[in-house]
Amino acid sequence: MMLEHILVLSAYLFSIGIYGLITSRNMVRALMCLELILNAVNINFLKGNIFSIFVIAIAAAEASIGSAIVSSIYRNRKSTRINQSTLLNK
């Protein structure tokens, strides 16, 4: 009973994370939904293998670089809307 419940919850968190990542207008909310996706994948590895620890370490590195990039984008352009990079649209 434990096995199926964890896998169903992992699939649910993955779907919610992808929904939030697609439909979020704020960049920091997209980062948070990315962390949701990574955690959903992490909980799919049952019994806490070695690979879960590697996924946690990679998620930490990616969260720090993502927040550094978001803060430098905010410093340059004064807003963090996702659909503001339209320089290639012409």
Add this chain to the structure above:
Amino acid sequence: MDLPGPIHDFLLVFLGSGLILGGLGVVLLTNPIYSTFSLGLVLVCISLFYILSNSHFVVAAQLLIYVGAINVVILFAVMFINGSEYYKDFNLLTIGMALLRWFVQIIWTTRSNQIIEQDLISNSQQIGIHLATDFFLPFEFISIILLVALIGAIAVARQ
């Protein structure tokens, strides 16, 4: 952890409802600070799931790194950036329906006899042995990746 049956089931239902509500809170709340705290609730519920799965090292790693470091970094990013617009641009209902169909397909096409449960007894000593013998090269690469990522993050975020 060998809990009695009803306590185990009650804890499963409690953590599952916490996960469901927290996941909805991350996506649907308009204030980004509220959604950051909801993300913290989701991470704590996930670490309690790891307690129920008898992998205690991942519980400590999850609490320390995810809740203690990653959530705080995201909270810093939220605090530094003012003006959070949460305005729906395009049709969200079709995307929500498509994801609901995808989610149901994930669950209903995974038959129960396809789920293979590994017999890896993962207490802390076993994880340490695996890190030192079998997974030594990924361990070194992960440490180099973390070093490069932290130096890069500081170099990008500096003035």
